[in-house]
Amino acid sequence: MSSFRGPLYSDSTETQIKKAGRINSIVVDNKIIKIPDALQSPAFELTEKGIDLGAMVSKQALRYLKNTFKKSKIVVVYIPSVISSYEITSEKVSVINVIPDDIERDMKNSRKQIAIHTNIELEKQSNLVANKIKTISESLGLVFLDARTDLRKASETTVIHGPIDWNHFNKEGYHVLAESIYKHLKEKKL
Incomplete structure (x- = not known):
């Protein structure tokens, strides 16, 4: 995979990281680099009951989607959290937990x-x-696609989030996700 392109990005991995933290470090292109702390996690803020809910x-x-669009092929794509990509x-990771003050309210009233x-x-x-x-997904007869393998493979050679917004993929990350979905759909002849 190529590194970032365009007027906002440098070709150097080191300069792609705009907000390097103290704890989180990753390997990209055989170099250890610091990335921001307090990144999205795979639901660490939820209890087992919360995850089950x-x-x-x-x-x-x-189930509603499947019953509403009976003639459609539905594919469920699992996209990992930022830090899981x-x-x-580093021995430890720094993540952000978003905890609503009141589950009945929207996330405006949450604390981080x-x-x-x-x-x-x-x-x-x-x-x-x-x-x-x-x-x-499988219990409902839906196709499940785990994008982690392809995203992690791409992240071996390029950063797929940031550098401005570390909560979402950058252009390269979205490209890898799209290619992963396309590849799996083609393999499954969907």
């Missing part, structure tokens, strides 16, 4: 909390969430 809501939404070299987790916890949580969504 989210899974149940997802199942109901997917890279090979982490920085949390520290180990790499083992990160991988375990990412797998837990992905596996729940996969199980739900």
Whole structure:
């Protein structure tokens, strides 16, 4: 994969990171680089009950979608959290937890909390969430696509988030995600 292009980006990986943190570090293009702390996590802020509730809501939404569009082929794409998209070299990761003050209200009334987790916890949580969504998808007869492999492969050679907005993919990240979806759809002849 190529690095960032255009007037906003330098060709150097080191200059792509606009807000390097103190804790999070990753390997990109065989170099260890610092990335921002307090990145999106794979739902560390949720309890097991909260994750199960989210899974149940997802199942109901997917069931509704399937029943409403009976002639459509539905593919569920699992997109990992920002921090789960890279090979982490730091022993711990810094993530942001967004905790609503009142679950009945919108997220405007939420508070943000920085949390520290180990790499083992990160991988375990990412797998837990992905596996729940996969199980739900398959139980409804839907195709499940886990984009983590392709995104992680791309992140070995280029940064796929930032440098301005670390909560979303950059141009390269969206390109890799689109290519991953296309490849899987073609393999499954959908």
